[in-house]
Structures are given as structure tokens and as C-alpha cells.
Amino acid sequence: MVSATLTKLSDLDGQAPFNGCQENFKQPEAAGKHLGRKQRLSAHDVLFYEGDKAERLYEVVRGVMMLYKLLPDGRRQVVYILREGDMLGFSNRDFFDCTAEALTEVELQVFESREISTSPMMQHYVNRCLLSQMEILHEHTVLLGRKSALERVSTFLMSLVPNRGGHGCSGPNEEGRPDTKTVALSMTRQEIADYLGLTIETVSRVISQLKRRGLIKVEKQDSIHITNICGICQLTGMH
Amino acid sequence: MVSATLTKLSDLDGQAPFNGCQENFKQPEAAGKHLGRKQRLSAHDVLFYEGDKAERLYEVVRGVMMLYKLLPDGRRQVVYILREGDMLGFSNRDFFDCTAEALTEVELQVFESREISTSPMMQHYVNRCLLSQMEILHEHTVLLGRKSALERVSTFLMSLVPNRGGHGCSGPNEEGRPDTKTVALSMTRQEIADYLGLTIETVSRVISQLKRRGLIKVEKQDSIHITNICGICQLTGMH
DNA sequence: CGTACTATTGACCTAAATCAAAACGCGTGG
DNA sequence: CCACGCGTTTTGATTTAGGTCAATAGTACG
Numbered sequence: 155m156v157s158a159t160l161t162k163l164s165d166l167d168g169q170a171p172f173n174g175c176q177e178n179f180k181q182p183e184a185a186g187k188h189l190g191r192k193q194r195l196s197a198h199d200v201l202f203y204e205g206d207k208a209e210r211l212y213e214v215v216r217g218v219m220m221l222y223k224l225l226p227d228g229r230r231q232v233v234y235i236l237r238e239g240d241m242l243g244f245s246n247r248d249f250f251d252c253t254a255e256a257l258t259e260v261e262l263q264v265f266e267s268r269e270i271s272t273s274p275m276m277q278h279y280v281n282r283c284l285l286s287q288m289e290i291l292h293e294h295t296v297l298l299g300r301k302s303a304l305e306r307v308s309t310f311l312m313s314l315v316p317n318r319g320g321h322g323c324s325g326p327n328e329e330g331r332p333d334t335k336t337v338a339l340s341m342t343r344q345e346i347a348d349y350l351g352l353t354i355e356t357v358s359r360v361i362s363q364l365k366r367r368g369l370i371k372v373e374k375q376d377s378i379h380i381t382n383i384c385g386i387c388q389l390t391g392m393h
Numbered sequence: 394m395v396s397a398t399l400t401k402l403s404d405l406d407g408q409a410p411f412n413g414c415q416e417n418f419k420q421p422e423a424a425g426k427h428l429g430r431k432q433r434l435s436a437h438d439v440l441f442y443e444g445d446k447a448e449r450l451y452e453v454v455r456g457v458m459m460l461y462k463l464l465p466d467g468r469r470q471v472v473y474i475l476r477e478g479d480m481l482g483f484s485n486r487d488f489f490d491c492t493a494e495a496l497t498e499v500e501l502q503v504f505e506s507r508e509i510s511t512s513p514m515m516q517h518y519v520n521r522c523l524l525s526q527m528e529i530l531h532e533h534t535v536l537l538g539r540k541s542a543l544e545r546v547s548t549f550l551m552s553l554v555p556n557r558g559g560h561g562c563s564g565p566n567e568e569g570r571p572d573t574k575t576v577a578l579s580m581t582r583q584e585i586a587d588y589l590g591l592t593i594e595t596v597s598r599v600i601s602q603l604k605r606r607g608l609i610k611v612e613k614q615d616s617i618h619i620t621n622i623c624g625i626c627q628l629t630g631m632h
Numbered sequence: 633c634g635t636a637c638t639a640t641t642g643a644c645c646t647a648a649a650t651c652a653a654a655a656c657g658c659g660t661g662g
Numbered sequence: 663c664c665a666c667g668c669g670t671t672t673t674g675a676t677t678t679a680g681g682t683c684a685a686t687a688g689t690a691c692g
Contacts, residue, residue: 301464
């Protein structure tokens with residue numbers, strides 16, 4: 155539907171991917187003259203709260219963040235996980251509808267809303283970004299509305315394995331090669347539970363079950379070695 | 394964040410809201426020269442299936458539609474409800490990620506993707522549209538992840554009462570005036586269940602409970618008279 | 633009116649929540 | 663290096679909200 159092949163907005167500012175130094179600003183073509191402001195967050199820092207005035211957009215350059223909403227009695231639902239290249243800070247009305255919190259150390263590229271709306275190229279990129287988030291949100295809606303605990307956790311694990319499970323799934327690479335991968339959760343059990351619409355105990359029990367079944371090994375609390383990717387994939391409810 | 398005040402894309406074509414006749418095309422300013430193609434659907438017609446090639450956008454001019462996804466074993470999750478003024482047909486990759494089906498008789502305005510991407514005004518409008526859908530999706534995520542059956546059904550009913558429950562909630566209009574409203578569901582119990590992540594029986598039981606508590610009256614199967622809006626609102630989990 | 637959905641109600645079951653305790657990590661300071 | 667203490671995770675026992683299965687009751691339509 156749209157044709158751009160950009161994968162990171164910050165790349166608009168130079169030929170090479172942005173790598174954390176302030177040196178190479180070229181003020182290029184259509185991209186506009188944003189200040190290239192960077193912002194750093196420590197794990198669990200809040201970038202903005204639900205209800206704050208929305209004035210900037212952010213791109214995650216490094217690290218992982220989450221968007222969540224709270225009910226008045228304290229129930230929390232994590233609504234979206236943002237990784238490198240993802241954008242956040244969109245708002246329809248003038249206020250954020252979610253709270254944004256860092257899950258790990260994070261490095262952000264900051265854009266003033268004005269910079270975006272004056273650059274067609276950025277507009278276009280932002281649009282793409284929204285569409286991709288929407289698709290993930292749709293998929294997550296199915297997870298929350300219709301999947302069992304085992305299916306939810308399996309789907310979550312698969313989401314951490316690039317190029318597997320999804321549409322362009324490369325399959326279990328025909329030859330009997332490893333089909334194995336170590337993934338960093340970057341989230342506590344509580345955060346995973348709040349993302350998957352479960353309790354911490356249920357998440358823990360499912361992980362133990364997968365361990366007992368020999369599909370995964372828990373290396374550190376937040377680092378899981380998947381010993382049989384295809385096996386996990388079979389449990390997502392999508393096959 | 395964006396400044397437009399348009400509320401319907403089809404209005405771009407003339408000063409007055411589009412009202413179902415093909416007469417008044419003005420080929421105006423920036424809006425571009427789309428053909429103004431109209432399409433009609435009967436209840437339960439499918440506009441497109443998940444996986445179909447995405448080539449057009451649609452605006453709901455009249456009626457109600459839903460987007461849904463199916464799991465291979467037949468479980469269904471309704472992901473979004475579209476009403477007058479809403480747009481559908483967005484896609485990130487080149488294929489639809491959901492199936493779109495009419496819930497009632499529907500009248501659509503059809504746009505070729507090309508028309509959209511060449512008109513900045515339309516781009517801008519589509520952007521707004523996406524942001525608003527995203528916000529509703531976030532809210533629905535909380536419903537599916539964290540709310541009880543009673544809260545889900547109450548939230549659903551409140552979503553059918555304009556200007557109540559949400560951010561600009563006008564409150565129970567201080568004077569002891571009615572605080573009453575009849576809403577058209579435009580959905581069967583099964584469709585509501587699939588939207589709220591429940592079973593048909595649970596939806597039915599909750600509705601019966603609200604009836605017994607004197608908060609609603611079921612007029613026809615798909616028309617509910619809410620006798621105490623504020624009472625329902627208290628049950629949404631958001632107060 | 634009869635046929636055929638659609639919705640409601642009831643009885644029972646189960647997956648996940650809740651409550652409670654034990655085990656594990658992990659950083660701190662001796 | 664080890665002991666201590668705190669937070670997180672795991673495990674166990676029990677409860678419960680909502681699911682499943684089955685029968686009945688509406689409602690709509692020709």
C-alpha cells in the first residue's frame with residue numbers, strides 16, 4: 155500500500171544507521187531539520203504518563219519499552235512492547251492514552267510533533283509505523299480474547315524469535331539442524347503476565363511446564379533458551 | 394497533534410456531508426479526483442477476507458461492520474467494530490490481516506489506495522483515523538486482558554451511548570433527568586461474545602443479570618433500553 | 633402455523649485466579 | 663568469600679468465574 159523501504163526513522167538523517175553519537179548530521183533532503191535530540195532512560199523510568207500532554211514522538215534506538223494502561227483499582231494491562239526501530243508518542247486527542255515505561259536501559263531519538271507534520275517523508279514513515287503497530291495489536295487482541303495460557307506464553311516466546319511463526323515463517327529448516335535460539339525476555343514475570351492478560355503464577359507455571367516438556371531451558375530469569383522452536387510454535391494456537 | 398477537524402473523509406468531496414446520492418461531485422481542491430465509487434453490502438456479506446490483496450480503502454457511510462480474525466480451529470475474535478465515518482482496508486504488508494464483514498446493511502465509499510497516497514489531505518485524514526482506531530484498540534486490549542464479564546458487557550453497552558463513559562463524559566446530568574437511552578446493538582449475541590472474548594452463554598447471562606437489577610430492558614433482541622446509564626457506567630471497571 | 637434460527641436458563645466442569653508458603657537469585661557489607 | 667536480607671519466582675492447595683453441554687423458550691419468516 156505504501157512503498158517506502160525505510161526501517162528506521164532516525165536513518166532519514168544520514169546514509170548510515172544512527173549509532174548513538176551526535177556527529178553526523180547532514181540536514182538532508184526532505185527529512186527536515188530536526189535537532190537530533192537524544193534521550194536516555196534507565197530500566198523502569200517512565201517516559202510519559204497516560205493523560206500527559208502529547209508534544210513529541212520518540213523512536214526507540216536501543217532497548218525495550220512498554221505502553222500500559224491502569225484501571226482505577228490497580229489492574230494493569232500492558233498494551234504494546236516497543237523494540238528498536240519502533241515509534242511511540244502518537245496521540246489522536248492531545249493527550250497520551252497510555253503510560254510509556256522503559257523495560258531496559260533505553261536510548262531514544264526525540265522528534266517534535268511539528269517536525270513530523272511538516273515533512274511528508276516523515277509523515278509517510280509514521281503512517282507505516284502505525285499500520286504495523288495496528289497489525290500487531292490485532293494479533294494481540296486474538297491472543298487476549300481467545301487463547302489459553304499455554305498458547306499465550308508460546309505465542310509470546312515465538313514473538314521473540316525473528317522470522318518464525320509469523321507470515322514469512324521460514325519453517326523448521328528442513329534438514330535436522332538445531333532449531334534452537336536463546337531469547338532475552340527483558341521483562342519480569344509480572345510484566346509478561348500483564349502483557350498476556352494472566353497472573354504471574356500462571357506465567358510461571360506455564361514456563362515450568364515447557365521446561366518439563368523439554369522445549370525450553372531457563373538460563374537466567376530473563377533469558378530463555380528455546381530448544382525446539384517448532385515445538386513451541388505448534389503450541390501457539392496458530393497451527 | 395494534528396489539526397484537521399474533518400470527521401468524514403467523504404466530506405472532502407463537497408461542502409455538505411455525503412448523504413447517499415451520487416449527485417453532488419465537485420472534483421474539488423486538494424482532495425483529488427476519486428471516482429466516488431459507492432458499494433453496498435447486505436448484513437453478513439464479506440467485504441474482504443484475511444489474506445486478500447489490499448488495494449482499496451473504504452469508508453463506512455452507513456451501517457455497521459466488523460473486522461475479525463479466525464484461529465485454525467474456528468475460534469473467532471472480533472477485533473474492531475466500524476460505524477459511520479470509520480475507515481477500513483488499511484494494510485501494512487500488501488494483504489489484509491483481518492476479514493471485514495457487514496453486521497447490518499452497509500453503504501461504503503471506495504477509495505483506490507493510489508488516490509490516498511497522492512493526496513496529502515487524505516493522507517492526513519487517514520492518519521487521524523488510524524490514531525483514533527489505535528486508541529480504541531488500546532482500550533479494548535484492557536477490556537480483554539483485565540476485565541470481568543460484567544465489566545466487559547457494561548463497557549460494551551456504554552460504548553453505544555455517545556458522550557458518556559469516555560473522556561468527555563457529560564456525567565449523569567445533575568438534575569434528576571432521565572439518564573436513559575435506547576441503543577441498537579446491530580450484533581447477535583454470538584458476535585458480541587466474539588468481540589468481548591466471552592461465550593454466547595456468558596453474554597446472555599450478564600444481560601439477564603442487568604435486566605434483573607433493573608438497569609436495562611431488552612426491547613427487541615438487538616435493541617436495549619438502558620434505564621440507568623450511570624448505573625451501567627459504574628460497572629465498567631473504569632470508575 | 634410450522635420451521636429454524638437465536639437466545640436463555642440450568643447443571644456441571646475446568647482453567648486460571650487466589651492465597652500461602654517455600655525456594656531461588658542477587659546485591660551488600662562484613 | 664560468605665552470610666544476610668530482600669525481592670522475585672516457583673510450587674502447592676483451594677476457590678471461582680466463566681466455559682461446556684444440554685434442554686427449553688423465544689422470535690422471525692415464509
